[in-house]
Structures are given as C-alpha cells and as structure tokens.
Amino acid sequence: MIKKLLSIYLIAGSLFISAQQSYYNDVDLTKSGIALKDELATKITATHTNFLSYTPGVWEASKATDFNPDNANEVLLIYGYSDSGQTARTRGINDNGGASNDWNREHVFPRSLGDPNLGRVGPGADAHHLRPADPAQNSDRSNFPFAESEGLTTSGKVNDGWFPGDEWKGDVARMMMYMYVRYGDQCLPSTVGVGSKLNTPDEMIDLFLKWNAEDPVSQFEDNRNTYHGNTANAYAQGNRNPFIDNPNLATQIWGGPAAEDRWATASVNDVTALSKVLIYPNPSFSGNITIKGNPEAVSRIRIFSILGKEIYTKSNPEFKSQEFKITGLKSGIYLLQLSNKNKSITKKLVIR
Numbered sequence: 001m002i003k004k005l006l007s008i009y010l011i012a013g014s015l016f017i018s019a020q021q022s023y024y025n026d027v028d029l030t031k032s033g034i035a036l037k038d039e040l041a042t043k044i045t046a047t048h049t050n051f052l053s054y055t056p057g058v059w060e061a062s063k064a065t066d067f068n069p070d071n072a073n074e075v076l077l078i079y080g081y082s083d084s085g086q087t088a089r090t091r092g093i094n095d096n097g098g099a100s101n102d103w104n105r106e107h108v109f110p111r112s113l114g115d116p117n118l119g120r121v122g123p124g125a126d127a128h129h130l131r132p133a134d135p136a137q138n139s140d141r142s143n144f145p146f147a148e149s150e151g152l153t154t155s156g157k158v159n160d161g162w163f164p165g166d167e168w169k170g171d172v173a174r175m176m177m178y179m180y181v182r183y184g185d186q187c188l189p190s191t192v193g194v195g196s197k198l199n200t201p202d203e204m205i206d207l208f209l210k211w212n213a214e215d216p217v218s219q220f221e222d223n224r225n226t227y228h229g230n231t232a233n234a235y236a237q238g239n240r241n242p243f244i245d246n247p248n249l250a251t252q253i254w255g256g257p258a259a260e261d262r263w264a265t266a267s268v269n270d271v272t273a274l275s276k277v278l279i280y281p282n283p284s285f286s287g288n289i290t291i292k293g294n295p296e297a298v299s300r301i302r303i304f305s306i307l308g309k310e311i312y313t314k315s316n317p318e319f320k321s322q323e324f325k326i327t328g329l330k331s332g333i334y335l336l337q338l339s340n341k342n343k344s345i346t347k348k349l350v351i352r
Contacts, residue, residue, distance in 0.1 A: 020245045021263060023047075023229060032252045033337060033346035034201055040242050040249065041181045048182070049231065049238040052127055054120040058105055061127045061235035063093055065224040076220060078106055078131035078168055079141065079155035086136040087154070098135050106133035108172060109179045110143035113191050123183045127228065128241050129175045146172060147194040148207065161194050170215025173208040174243040177250055180204065181242070198282065200254045201335045201346045209256030212247050216260050251275075255345035273297035274338050274345045283350035288327045291338075295319035300339040303349065305332065 027039045052058055068074040068090050080089035091103040098104055108129045111118040118124035133141075140157065147161025155165035164172045179187040180203070188203045195207030221244045227233050229240040242249050248261035255275055277293035291301065295317075301324070303312035311334070317324045334349040 020240075023240055023245070024242070029249075032344040033335065034253070036249070037181055037202075037253045040253075041184070044178070044182050044239040044242065047229075047239040050236060051122065052125050052235060052237065054105075054125040057235060058125055058127055058130050059096055061228075061237075062096075062105065062130065062132050064233065064235055065127070065227045066132050066220075067093060069220060069223070075103060075132040077103055077137070078108065078133050078171070079137050079164055080134065081154040081165055081167065086134050086140075088134060091132065091134070096132075100136065102135060103132040104135045104138055106131050106138045106141070108175050109187055109192055112143050113145075114183075114186050115188070115191070116186065118186070123179065123186060126179070126182070127235075127237060128178050128182075128224075128239075131171075145192050145194050146176075146207065166215065168215075169211040170217065170247075171221060173211035173215070174217075174221070174241060174247065174250075176208050177204070177212070177243045178241040182239075197348070198350075199256070199347050201348050202254075204254045206256060209250060209254055209259075212243065212250050213257040213259040217244050217247060217262070251345070252343075253346075255347060274340055274343065277338055279336060279347055279349065282347075283352050284329070285352045287329045287331075287351055288325065289329065289349065291317075291319075291324045291326070292322055293319075295322060297340055298324075298338050300337075301326075302337040302339070303329075304335045304337070 024043065027043050031039055052061055062075065066075045068076050073093055074090040075093050077089055077091060081087055082089065095102045096104065107118065107124065108131055109118065111124050114123060141162050144157065144160065144162035147158045147163060149163045150158045152158065152163050153166045155168065156163055176189050176192060180189050189205050189208055190197050190203045193205050193207045195205030197203055197205050199206060225240050225244045228237045230236050231238045246262045247259035251259045258275060273294060274297055277291060277297055279289055279291055282289065299316060301314045301317055302310060304310050312326065329351045331351050334351065335346050336349040337344050337346045
C-alpha cells in the first residue's frame with residue numbers, strides 16, 4: 001500500500017510540474033541573465049488578461065486563493081505566526097474589513113514605494129502581491145523596506161526595516177521578483193528591500209535571492225499560482241509567478257545562492273560552483289579585473305556592455321593558481337557572464 005501511495009504522489013507531482021512547465025512552452029528557458037528576464041517579462045505581461053478591480057476583485061480573489069489548506073473557512077495572514085490577536089496566522093474567510101478581528105489587503109510591495117505610486121489599479125491591484133493581513137500588523141509594517149532578521153524568526157521591525165518572518169520570507173522574495181519583472185522600473189527591488197545590487201546585472205538585491213533560496217515554495221504558494229494561471233476561474237489574472245513555479249529561474253537570471261530547481265533543468269552543483277567564483281576588484285579603477293575560483297567551474301567568460309553589445313569572450317579560459325585576469329577594460333558598467341556547460345550566471349561589473 002505504501003508503494004502504491006508513493007507512486008500516486010510521484011505521478012501527481014509529475015503531472016503538476018508538467019502543467020506548470022506547459023505555461024512556458026513559448027519561453028526559451030535555455031537563456032540566462034537579462035535575456036531570460038526579458039523572456040519571462042513578455043510572457044507574464046501577455047498572459048495577464050484579466051485586470052482585477054481593487055474592490056471587489058481583489059477581495060474575492062484573496063478568498064479564492066488564500067484559504068487555509070487546513071480549514072477552508074479561514075484565510076492565512078501574511079506575517080502571522082500566533083494563534084490569535086495581531087500576529088494571528090488565520091482569520092475567518094468572510095471577515096474582510098478594517099476592524100481588529102478582520103483581515104485587510106496588504107500591498108507586499110508598498111504602493112508608495114512604486115515610482116510612480118502603484119495606486120489601486122494595475123500594479124496596485126495585482127493579486128500576485130496582495131495578501132490578507134491583520135490590519136494592525138499591516139499598519140505596523142507600513143512601507144518599511146524588507147530587511148534581514150537580526151535574530152528574529154517571526155515578523156517584526158528591525159531598525160528601519162521589516163522582517164516578514166521565516167515562514168513568509170520566501171513568499172515575499174518571489175513576489176518582489178514577480179513585481180520587478182512584470183512592471184520594471186516602477187517596482188525596483190532596491191527600493192523595497194535592504195541589500196546590495198552590486199553582484200546582479202540590474203536592480204535585484206542579494207536579500208531577495210537569499211530568501212528565495214532559504215525558504216522553499218509552499219503548497220499554499222502553488223495553490224495561489226495555479227488559480228491565477230487558469231482563466232476559467234472567475235477572479236484569475238491569467239498569468240503566473242515564474243519564481244513560484246521554479247525558484248531556480250531567479251538563480252539563472254541574477255545568480256546568488258542556488259535556489260530549488262523544481263524542473264530539474266539545471267545542475268545545482270554547476271550553479272553553486274559558478275556562484276562561488278569571485279570577481280575583484282569591483283569596482284575597478286585600473287580597468288583590470290581578476291576572476292578567481294575553481295578552473296573547472298568556468299568554461300566560458302563573456303562581457304557585455306550595458307546596451308547588450310558583446311565586447312569580450314573567452315572559451316575554456318586558462319586559470320593560473322585559480323586566477324584568470326582581464327585587462328584594459330574601459331570605464332563603464334558591464335555585465336559579466338560566467339558559463340559552465342549549459343548553466344550561467346551574470347554579475348554587474350563596474351569600471352571607474
């Protein structure tokens with residue numbers, strides 16, 4: 001019986017992943033860096049066919065997507081972690097409003113931090129980043145940027161930032177990635193999180209890459225994504241969050257710690273080896289840089305201008321004492337791509 005049940009679960013899981021991947025049939029998933037980001041942006045924008053109203057659309061969508069898997073009469077509250085009160089994890093599904101025992105709609109990407117303000121239409125009513133929350137907890141979060149925990153495991157303020165809690169930090173990271181890819185410069189990760197963008201090819205910050213890797217996708221996130229990807233559902237937007245479907249897509253685009261590869265399309269070892277390669281000095285004031293790491297981790301080096309023009313390429317670079325040097329780069333901002341087999345990561349390179 002155990003073997004039969006295991007087979008059923010494996011088959012169901014395979015069908016679920018296959019259904020996820022079919023959404024991306026027209027996306028070239030062999031790409032990496034900004035090229036893959038652009039492919040995904042085109043996809044999630046084109047399939048966003050139902051633009052929800054803030055009221056009642058988002059209310060109704062939240063009831064359909066954010067129900068408690070253990071009790072369908074409740075919704076899960078983002079940032080929640082206790083049994084009751086302001087930090088409760090659940091509320092009655094129909095108790096939406098502004099009273100102390102109700103739940104309201106939290107803009108996980110704060111409206112005021114958008115440029116321009118997200119408002120209550122378009123990005124301000126995009127259900128992929130709107131979550132039920134306790135009104136007081138929502139108010140305490142305000143528009144504080146997300147920040148590392150500093151010892152916390154549950155949600156709360158950290159200096160001038162907000163930690164969402166270990167249970168929710170991966171959700172937050174993947175929502176911020178979605179908003180950036182979907183709405184571009186209006187929703188910059190660097191305005192909504194405390195972290196460095198030095199080692200990414202654009203405005204993505206290391207904090208969200210870290211959280212994406214540390215907190216795997218939950219069944220709850222999958223349920224939300226599946227609902228919105230099915231246009232037969234009354235309050236579905238039609239598009240999906242790619243970073244829920246496969247967190248490793250973030251690694252393919254921005255590098256950083258290797259996130260879960262739910263499609264087994266990339267070798268975690270290959271990506272991890274690439275992510276450990278060091279590039280220094282960065283910024284460089286001499287036009288010279290050194291790439292240091294395991295020689296077997298890098299099979300090709302390419303450098304692109306910020307406009308996408310390839311200015312340098314080297315296949316099978318010869319490392320000496322685990323170092324490979326590039327000299328004579330002119331002042332500017334570049335994208336440096338390191339590849340190993342079919343995997344690659346891209347880092348921002350600054351020459352002063």
